[in-house]
Amino acid sequence: MSLQTRPPELRIDCHRGLRGPYTGAGTLLRTLVPSAWEQSPHLVREHADEILSVAPDLAGHIGGTPGTLTSTAQFEEQTRLYPAGRTRRLAHGLVDFVIGCAASGIGPPALRFTRVGQADSTDREFLALLSRRAPGDLLAVTVEERPDPASAPARDHAARQSEEDLVQAYVRADGTSSDPSEVEAYRRADPAVRAALHQARAAELTRDGDWGLRLGAIPYHLEYGADPATAGPLLREAAFHCRRAGFYDALHDLSLRGRSVTDPVDVETAWLFDAMAATGLCALRRIDEAEHAYLDIGSRYVLPKAHIFAAYGLAMVYARYRPPEQQDYPTAKAYINTAITLGSLLPEPETSAFETVFNQNGLAFIEMRHGDLPEALCLVTEGLDRLDRELPADRHRLHRSVLVHNRARVNVSLGRFPEALADFDAVIGLDPNYPDYYVDRGNLRDRLGDATGALADYDTAIGLTPPFWELHHDRAGLRARLGDTDGAVADLCRVLELEPDRADDRATLVGLLLEAGRTAEANRRVDDGLHLNPEEPRLLHLRGSIALEQGDVARARRDFDLALAADPDCVAALSDRAALAFELGDPASAADDLTRALELVPDDPDLRYNRAYVHQAAGRWDAALADYTQALELPGSDTAEVLRQRATCLDAMSRAADAA
Numbered sequence: 126m127s128l129q130t131r132p133p134e135l136r137i138d139c140h141r142g143l144r145g146p147y148t149g150a151g152t153l154l155r156t157l158v159p160s161a162w163e164q165s166p167h168l169v170r171e172h173a174d175e176i177l178s179v180a181p182d183l184a185g186h187i188g189g190t191p192g193t194l195t196s197t198a199q200f201e202e203q204t205r206l207y208p209a210g211r212t213r214r215l216a217h218g219l220v221d222f223v224i225g226c227a228a229s230g231i232g233p234p235a236l237r238f239t240r241v242g243q244a245d246s247t248d249r250e251f252l253a254l255l256s257r258r259a260p261g262d263l264l265a266v267t268v269e270e271r272p273d274p275a276s277a278p279a280r281d282h283a284a285r286q287s288e289e290d291l292v293q294a295y296v297r298a299d300g301t302s303s304d305p306s307e308v309e310a311y312r313r314a315d316p317a318v319r320a321a322l323h324q325a326r327a328a329e330l331t332r333d334g335d336w337g338l339r340l341g342a343i344p345y346h347l348e349y350g351a352d353p354a355t356a357g358p359l360l361r362e363a364a365f366h367c368r369r370a371g372f373y374d375a376l377h378d379l380s381l382r383g384r385s386v387t388d389p390v391d392v393e394t395a396w397l398f399d400a401m402a403a404t405g406l407c408a409l410r411r412i413d414e415a416e417h418a419y420l421d422i423g424s425r426y427v428l429p430k431a432h433i434f435a436a437y438g439l440a441m442v443y444a445r446y447r448p449p450e451q452q453d454y455p456t457a458k459a460y461i462n463t464a465i466t467l468g469s470l471l472p473e474p475e476t477s478a479f480e481t482v483f484n485q486n487g488l489a490f491i492e493m494r495h496g497d498l499p500e501a502l503c504l505v506t507e508g509l510d511r512l513d514r515e516l517p518a519d520r521h522r523l524h525r526s527v528l529v530h531n532r533a534r535v536n537v538s539l540g541r542f543p544e545a546l547a548d549f550d551a552v553i554g555l556d557p558n559y560p561d562y563y564v565d566r567g568n569l570r571d572r573l574g575d576a577t578g579a580l581a582d583y584d585t586a587i588g589l590t591p592p593f594w595e596l597h598h599d600r601a602g603l604r605a606r607l608g609d610t611d612g613a614v615a616d617l618c619r620v621l622e623l624e625p626d627r628a629d630d631r632a633t634l635v636g637l638l639l640e641a642g643r644t645a646e647a648n649r650r651v652d653d654g655l656h657l658n659p660e661e662p663r664l665l666h667l668r669g670s671i672a673l674e675q676g677d678v679a680r681a682r683r684d685f686d687l688a689l690a691a692d693p694d695c696v697a698a699l700s701d702r703a704a705l706a707f708e709l710g711d712p713a714s715a716a717d718d719l720t721r722a723l724e725l726v727p728d729d730p731d732l733r734y735n736r737a738y739v740h741q742a743a744g745r746w747d748a749a750l751a752d753y754t755q756a757l758e759l760p761g762s763d764t765a766e767v768l769r770q771r772a773t774c775l776d777a778m779s780r781a782a783d784a785a
Contacts (some may be wrong), residue, residue, distance in 0.1 A: 134235040134265075139244035139252075140301040145340030145363065145379075146247040146372040147179040149238050150219055154180045157223070157232045162186055168225045175218035175591050178370060182336035193559045194523040200365055204483060204524045207371030209408050210593075216251040217623055218591035220258050227264040235265040242270035243301065246374045258622070288313070296322040299330075299342035300349075324350040339363060340375070344382070353386045357394065360386070364401050377405030396422065396431045403438060407446060416442050429467050433480055436464035437487055444491045454495050461488045478515040479524070482508035486528060489535070498539050505532045526555040530562060537569060545569055560590035564599065571603055579603055594620045598630055605633075610641050621650075625657055632663040639671070647671060662692035670701060681705060696722045700732060703739070712743045730762035734770075741774055750774045 135156060139149030154176055162169050169176065173190045176183055195205050226232050238244075238252055252268050259266050286294070291310035295302045296319070302308060311319065327346035330338050340363045347356035360383035367376040380402035387395045403418035419438040422431050437460070444457035461484055468480030489504035509528045512521060533548030549566035556562065567582030583600040590596070601616035617634035620627055631654045638647035648671055654664045669684030685702040688695050703718035719736040726732065737752030753771045756762050775783045 133233060134237055135233040136237045136239060138240055138301075139238050139248045140240040141243060141245040141248070141341065141375075142299055142301040142345060143341045144335075144337035146245045146367060146370075146375045147251070148337070148341065149241070149244060149248040150216075150251045151180040151337050153223065153236065154183060154219075157226050158183050159186055161222075161226055161229075161231050164231055165225070165229050168222065168229070172218050172222040172225075172591075175215045175222065178215050179219065180337065191558045194526055194556045195559065196369065198523040200369075202521050202523055203369065204521075205527050206368065206404070206408060209371065209373055209410070211371045211591075212247050212250055213254075214591035214593045216247070216254050217593070219251055220255050221592065223255060224259060224263065227259070234263075235267070237267040237269065239269045240271070240301070241268050245372075247372055292318065293322060296326050296346075299326070300345050320349065320351045323347070340366065340379075344379075348382065348386060354388065357383055357386050361394070361398070364398070368401055368404065371408075373405040373408040377402050377409070380405060392426060392428060396426045396428055399425070400431070400434050403435075407438060407441070410446060412442060412446050415446070429471060430480075433464045433467045433484065436460045436467070437484055440464065440487055440491065444494055452494075454491060457491050458488070461491060475516055475520070478511055479521055482511055482528075483524060486524075486531060489531065493535060493538070498535055502532065502535045502539065505535060522555065526552050526559075529555065530565075533565065537565075542569065542573060546573075558589055560586040560596075563589070564596060568599065571599075576603060576607055580607075592619075592623055594623045594627065594630075597623075598627075601630070601633070605637060610637055613637055614641070625653070628654065628658065628661050628663055632667060635664075635667050639674075644671060644674070660687075660691045662688040662695045662698065665691060666695060666698040666701065669698070673701070673705065678705065678709070693721075694725055696725050696729075696732075699725075700735070703735065707739055707742070712739050715739045716743075728759055730756050730759040733759060734762070734767060737770065741770065744777075746774050746778045750778070 135153070137149045137152045141148055144151055158169060158176060158180075169187050173187055176187065177190055195203070195207065198204075223232075227234065236255075238248075241249060241252060244252070252266075256266050256268060286306070288310050291307045292314045294304070295307040295311040298307070302311075323346040327343055327350055330343050330346070339359060344356045344359045344363060347353070347359060350356075360379050364376055364379040364383060367373070367379060380398045384395060384398035384402065387398060389395060399418065399422050403415055403422065406412075406415035406418055416439065419435040419442070423435040426432070440457045440461035442457075443453045443460070445452075447453075464484040465481055465488065468484055469477060471477040471480060485504045485508050489501040489508075492498075492504065493501040505528055509525065509532070512525055512528070529548050529552040533545045533552065536542070536545035536548060546566070546569060549562060549569065553559075553562050553566065563582040563586035567579040567586065570576075570582060571579035580600070580603055583596060583603065587596050587600070597616040597619045601613045601620070604610075604616060605613035614634060614637050617630050617637070620630045621634065625631075631650060635647045635650050638644070638650065648668075651664050651668045651671065654661060655668065658664070665684050665688035669681040669688065672678075672684060673681035682702070682705055685698050685705065688698040689702065692698075699718045699722040703715040703722070706712070706718065707715040716736060716739050719732060719739060722732050723729070723736065733752050733756040737749045737756060740746075740749035740752060750771060753767050753774065756767050757764060757771075772785075775781070
């Protein structure tokens with residue numbers, strides 16, 4: 126699409142009833158990707174993971190992507206799910222893609238998203254990030270909560286329509302109409318007429334072949350058609366997809382709807398919908414509701430696998446998902462032991478072996494949380510050995526990789542670093558496209574002093590995953606230690622581009638910029654951060670430090686005071702305010718601030734030295750000598766300088782022999 130033919134604005138309906146998760150984002154991608162593939166294929170390839178996660182049907186345009194064991198496992202072998210936060214990574218990648226298209230003149234220069242109030246949480250998350258990050262000079266983004274007025278029939282036009290026309294209009298809007306005339310006409314219509322219209326609309330949409338409609342409009346029409354039970358298989362398929370993709374709000378909704386159209390006699394299907402609904406609640410950290418759902422499964426079914434599932438879920442509620450003060454390890458172990466026992470009693474040998482090993486892995490997690498690392502290691506190792514002995518090599522490959530990864534993490538906690546590194550190597554061999562493994566191996570390599578290997582692992586992980594700030598944070602720290610200030614600054618700038626409220630990373634970035642002499646940029650970064658949070662103590666302190674460097678003593682003192690008003694325990698502000706007070710001839714205030722700082726970090730040799738120096742300048746020789754003596758015992762102390770100052774104090778105290 127050339128610049129001359131670009132439409133001035135693209136209107137996008139985000140109502141989740143149309144295409145479920147990412148209704149709006151998927152519609153946008155289906156507009157942009159074909160042109161982007163022609164004009165800028167590298168941009169599409171760079172974001173293929175995000176694009177195909179949101180709109181899998183676009184694989185016909187751009188091909189597939191290398192999968193992971195998590196993304197390709199069959200439902201019954203899908204023992205690891207994506208974290209709920211993955212949708213934020215996808216959204217950031219989509220924003221990068223949309224901005225890249227705008228910069229290349231692909232697509233319209235203005236986007237208007239309507240009915241966002243009825244959008245799925247995935248679209249709302251994406252639009253919040255797009256609205257914040259899209260440069261206004263490249264792309265105008267408008268978000269409307271209400272229906273698009275341009276798409277709603279005018280009242281006088283609706284008044285001229287027949288009752289039948291209004292009912293048909295309601296159904297053709299796929300249950301998303303907010304027009305009062307259509308809503309009322311539909312409500313008054315004969316149920317048989319409504320069902321026939323829904324059935325016909327479902328058939329029409331199915332013929333169209335739009336994959337996204339299978340997550341929204343098509344199952345909706347089947348639910349309200351002649352036989353609601355026919356929606357069950359499609360709702361199950363949609364729920365499976367959302368479970369695999371990590372779209373947990375939709376998973377919960379689809380599962381409840383699937384359960385409602387399932388004959389209670391069909392317990393195999395009914396319990397599966399209940400299980401997926403509970404999984405969605407747990408992933409969303411709606412823990413009280415999840416616990417109730419697991420208990421309900423236990424009370425409703427006599428299927429062994431249902432009770433194994435519920436017992437495992439309750440164990441994780443008490444050992445993992447509840448806040449630390451509410452976690453209950455004895456209760457968690459009781460539930461997980463129930464799951465292990467039931468699994469061991471299953472009649473099919475392969476199923477029994479897997480269920481026992483899977484739940485013993487849950488027990489290993491509980492033991493690790495409770496501090497029994499050797500027992501956790503034993504459980505995981507025994508589980509791997511049993512799967513290798515009793516299951517075919519091509520079965521449960523995902524869970525084998527999970528066990529190897531867990532063993533690596535336990536080995537790290539035990540300080541068995543060579544064994545941990547071997548396990549990380551092994552799991553990467555099993556699942557080479559899963560980014561988290563490279564992050565963990567990179568962290569271990571960094572810990573072992575292998576900076577080159579760690580950097581290579583971070584680089585690989587960044588290339589495999591949609592963007593997330595933690596990776597750039599880790600790489601920035603490594604680059605800074607290697608003296609690559611520009612690289613560290615670039616990574617920290619990326620962190621703040623993704624998550625601007627990361628105050629720690631902003632403070633680190635400002636420090637690096639100041640060390641590099643880029644004071645104006647440092648000042649701008651501080652101001653940006655204080656615009657987001659005017660009372661952030663670290664940034665107030667840094668603004669004061671910059672002011673002091675520029676000779677503005679009054680502003681520096683004011684900012685140090687503001688920082689300490691926001692956080693009385695901000696050690697850096699206490700230290701710098703003490704230095705400023707000393708320079709201004711107020712040693713008493715300087716000593717007070719340094720005393721408070723030492724109460725917070727008593728083992729800091731610089732703080733101890735500085736208070737000794739303040740005491741020395743005030744002629745408090747005994748206090749100075751005591752601080753210098755303590756400073757000598759602290760790691761990192763400048764021994765020669767401390768000894769020289771001690772000698773000065775001893776001389777002043779007429780203890781020449783000790784001074785010598």
